[in-house]
Amino acid sequence: MSSPPATGVPILRLGDVLVTGLLNELDDEAALRFTSELMERIATEGARGVLIDISRLEIIDSFVARTLMELTTTARLLGARVIVAGMRPPVAITLAELGLQLTGVETALNAEQGMAALGWHQSPAPPGEVRHDRRR
Amino acid sequence: MTGAGESGGTTVLGDAERRAANGEAAARPVTYAVRSEQDLLTVRHAVRAATRRAGFSIVDQTRVVTAASELARNAYVHGGGGALTIDYPTRRDAVGLRLTVTDDGPGIDDVPTALADGYTTGNGLGHGLGGARRLMDEFDIRTEVGGGTTVTATRWAVR
Numbered sequence: 001m002s003s004p005p006a007t008g009v010p011i012l013r014l015g016d017v018l019v020t021g022l023l024n025e026l027d028d029e030a031a032l033r034f035t036s037e038l039m040e041r042i043a044t045e046g047a048r049g050v051l052i053d054i055s056r057l058e059i060i061d062s063f064v065a066r067t068l069m070e071l072t073t074t075a076r077l078l079g080a081r082v083i084v085a086g087m088r089p090p091v092a093i094t095l096a097e098l099g100l101q102l103t104g105v106e107t108a109l110n111a112e113q114g115m116a117a118l119g120w121h122q123s124p125a126p127p128g129e130v131r132h133d134r135r136r
Numbered sequence: 137m138t139g140a141g142e143s144g145g146t147t148v149l150g151d152a153e154r155r156a157a158n159g160e161a162a163a164r165p166v167t168y169a170v171r172s173e174q175d176l177l178t179v180r181h182a183v184r185a186a187t188r189r190a191g192f193s194i195v196d197q198t199r200v201v202t203a204a205s206e207l208a209r210n211a212y213v214h215g216g217g218g219a220l221t222i223d224y225p226t227r228r229d230a231v232g233l234r235l236t237v238t239d240d241g242p243g244i245d246d247v248p249t250a251l252a253d254g255y256t257t258g259n260g261l262g263h264g265l266g267g268a269r270r271l272m273d274e275f276d277i278r279t280e281v282g283g284g285t286t287v288t289a290t291r292w293a294v295r
Contacts, residue, residue, distance in 0.1 A: 027173040059180070059198055061205040062264050090198035098202065098267035 009034055011041050017118050018042065018080075019111075021053035022064075031067045038071065042080045049118035050075055053111045055086030065100045072105045082106065085114035163189065165223035170208045170237070179208045179220050183235070186222045190233045192293050200233055200291050203268040207237040207287050210264050215239020215285055230292040235272075240284040247277055 008030075011020040018041055026034065041047065052071075057064070072082040085108040087095075095102070108114035112122070163186075168179050183204040187197040204220065211218035218239030225232040244250045251266045265287075269275040272289040279285040 025177060027177055029173055058184070059202045059205060061202050061209070062267060063205075063209060088198075090195040093195055094198045094202050094271065097199070097270050098206075099270070100267070 009037075011038060013041075013045060013047070014115075014120065016047055017049040017051060017115070017120065018045070018047045019051045019053070019115075021056060023056050024058050026064075028063055031064065035067060035071045035074070039074055039078060042075055042078045047080050050080050050082045051111060051114045051118060052082060052084050053086050053114075054084055054091075055088065055110070057088070057091060060087075060091050060095055060100075062098065062100060065095065065098075065102060068102060068105055081118065083108050083114040083117055085109070085111045163224050165221050167219050167221040169217075170211045170220055170239075171217040172212075176205065176208050176212060180205055183220075183222060183233075186224075186233055190224060190231050190293060192233070192291070196291060196293055199271040200235070203271040203289060203291075204235050204237075206264040206268040207235060207289065210287075211237050211239040211241070211285075215241030218284075225290060227292065230294045232290050232292045234288065234290040236286065236288050238284065238286045243281040243283050243285055244277070244279040245281055247279060251277075 009020060009023060009026070011018055013019070018038065020038065022031075022034070038050065042050065052068070054060070054068075060068075068084055072084075075082045083106045084102070087107060106117070108117055116122075166182070168182055169175055170179060180201055184197060184201050187200050192200065208220050211220070216239065218237060218241070221236040221238075223234050223236070225234050251269060265277075268287075268289060272291050274288075274290040274292075276288045277285065278288075
């Protein structure tokens with residue numbers, strides 16, 4: 001069996017966290033492919049957390065909401081915690097009016113806070129010291 | 137690609153059409169096919185552009201595009217495909233955007249149940265029709281078992 005066509009959505013790994021995002025242009029089939037690709041990555045790489053940035057999404061309809069909920073449930077069954085980050089305020093307002101609460105889906109205001117919730121912390125610059133980029 | 141065949145040649149727009157296309161005069165209704173996944177994306181983009189043309193706020197834009205997505209998906213999934221028409225009704229105090237979504241599907245047997253939250257026969261969350269109704273100011277369903285479904289939904293933006 002050949003592998004499914006790639007969705008074109010990059011899934012990056014930072015330690016035991018997978019970082020990815022949803023694009024506005026994702027159609028229904030691409031959303032389903034994305035879900036199976038992500039689950040495959042969780043399983044093969046032993047990821048404990050998944051951050052999904054949705055700041056590019058201009059709308060969330062009931063199909064996308066269902067995709068996010070199922071993806072969260074499936075990831076949890078594989079031992080990974082999902083955080084959906086960066087929902088635009090108009091999208092949040094519309095979702096609430098639609099009656100969709102994304103039950104069971106953890107959210108964060110932005111990717112940075114989502115990563116912090118998954119245990120990634122920005123190391124603070126040492127006070128009074130010039131900060132050097134670590135190269136080589 | 138289907139449906140694009142006719143547009144292979146150059147379409148010459150008259151002055152009025154060009155103004156309408158730019159939203160400078162009362163724009164004419166435009167109808168889009170809803171027969172594929174790709175059509176659902178096309179419809180979303182078209183409705184988004186229409187809400188901008190009508191001068192809707194970003195939240196109203198999001199409401200209308202989301203409602204259009206729900207209605208178009210209903211027509212595609214349950215109605216076996218159909219069409220979505222965008223037009224711009226006007227009131228003295230408001231500009232409107234009206235979505236008319238038709239399909240030739242089996243029709244809806246029990247409209248109140250279909251509008252109830254949580255009722256689903258497909259792969260959504262059962263919030264499609266009822267949710268779309270809440271996102272729009274006016275909402276009307278005409279359906280007949282075996283005779284297809286037409287949903288008309290309008291959102292007004294007070295000037």
